[in-house]
Amino acid sequence: xxxxxVVKARSARPASPPEKKTVPRRTGRVPTGxxxxxxxxxxxxxxxxxxxxxxxxxxxxxxSVVLAFTRYxxxxxPQFVGLDNFRDMLDDAVFRKSIxxxxxxxxxxxxxxxxxxxxxxxxxxxxxxxxxxxxxxxxLPQVTATVAIALxxxxxxxxxxxxxxxxxxxxxxxGPAWLSSTTWAMPSVIxxxxxxxxxxxxxxxxxxxxxxxKELYEAASVDGASKVRQFFSITLPLLKPATFxxxxxxxxxxxxxxxxxYILTDGGPANSTTMMTYEIYKSAFREFRVGYACAxxxxxxxLLMGFTLVNRRIMGGTRGHS
Numbered sequence: 001x002x003x004x005x006v007v008k009a010r011s012a013r014p015a016s017p018p019e020k021k022t023v024p025r026r027t028g029r030v031p032t033g034x035x036x037x038x039x040x041x042x043x044x045x046x047x048x049x050x051x052x053x054x055x056x057x058x059x060x061x062x063x064s065v066v067l068a069f070t071r072y073x074x075x076x077x078p079q080f081v082g083l084d085n086f087r088d089m090l091d092d093a094v095f096r097k098s099i100x101x102x103x104x105x106x107x108x109x110x111x112x113x114x115x116x117x118x119x120x121x122x123x124x125x126x127x128x129x130x131x132x133x134x135x136x137x138x139x140l141p142q143v144t145a146t147v148a149i150a151l152x153x154x155x156x157x158x159x160x161x162x163x164x165x166x167x168x169x170x171x172x173x174x175g176p177a178w179l180s181s182t183t184w185a186m187p188s189v190i191x192x193x194x195x196x197x198x199x200x201x202x203x204x205x206x207x208x209x210x211x212x213x214k215e216l217y218e219a220a221s222v223d224g225a226s227k228v229r230q231f232f233s234i235t236l237p238l239l240k241p242a243t244f245x246x247x248x249x250x251x252x253x254x255x256x257x258x259x260x261x262y263i264l265t266d267g268g269p270a271n272s273t274t275m276m277t278y279e280i281y282k283s284a285f286r287e288f289r290v291g292y293a294c295a296x297x298x299x300x301x302x303l304l305m306g307f308t309l310v311n312r313r314i315m316g317g318t319r320g321h322s
Contacts (some may be wrong), residue, residue: 099232146260
């Protein structure tokens with residue numbers, strides 16, 4: 001009886017809750033041992049790039065923002081003038097014209113260049129013979145100095161003995177003075193910009209095309225989808241990240257066009273080809289209005305940032321459809 005009562009008493013006791021496993025809390029301390037050495041080695045490897053970026057990118061950007069609110073001519077100390085530089089820009093008809101010209105130049109060079117780059121990438125992605133030669137020929141203008149390219153096109157556009165007017169004369173057409181006409185100067189500059197930028201766009205699109213999964217195209221072919229349907233339903237959606245990258249980099253490059261303008265037209269005739277970067281150059285290095293040039297640079301940065309955010313919103317980010 002005594003043993004039975006003891007067993008019943010033990011069974012009547014509530015079971016003790018299982019012990020909880022304690023998870024070590026993260027203290028955020030610097031790792032010790034091998035982890036600390038790896039982190040220190042990584043910081044040492046990154047330090048030269050960080051120092052370079054801080055000295056040659058970070059400090060000039062901060063200085064430009066500060067000088068945008070000053071009157072500074074290099075020879076005298078900067079004087080704080082508040083928003084006077086931005087008010088002067090509103091009254092500067094030439095700078096307003098440069099903004100319009102820059103937008104027009106970007107509007108034509110970027111879409112047409114992207115379309116031609118994609119077409120060439122599609123052609124080179126197929127079983128085209130001598131693809132290496134064509135890739136090199138198309139990409140060569142991208143790695144050639146812009147000044148050299150501008151000098152070649154300066155000869156092509158020469159109204160007297162230029163190649164373009166010689167070809168038109170052979171066809172019985174009198175060619176105009178391409179770079180001296182307010183009507184033809186901007187289209188001539190746009191053509192040079194499109195031709196020079198096709199190589200990089202083609203290369204990026206070609207790399208993106210080569211990374212697309214072939215299984216999707218095989219499945220689409222089994223379902224009876226034509227090549228055109230495959231292009232619009234598979235290729236274009238999957239190229240969305242590459243398209244966004246090409247669009248943004250092309251816009252930045254177009255807004256910063258300077259060399260070909262300086263060599264081909266010097267902003268003329270009658271300011272018909274002047275760009276924002278060219279006006280910034282004139283303000284800083286010809287008129288020595290460094291504060292005003294910094295204010296113009298700040299406006300250029302704001303415009304680029306705004307266009308980038310709008311394009312990102314329109315395209316819905318950089319992720320492609322799966």
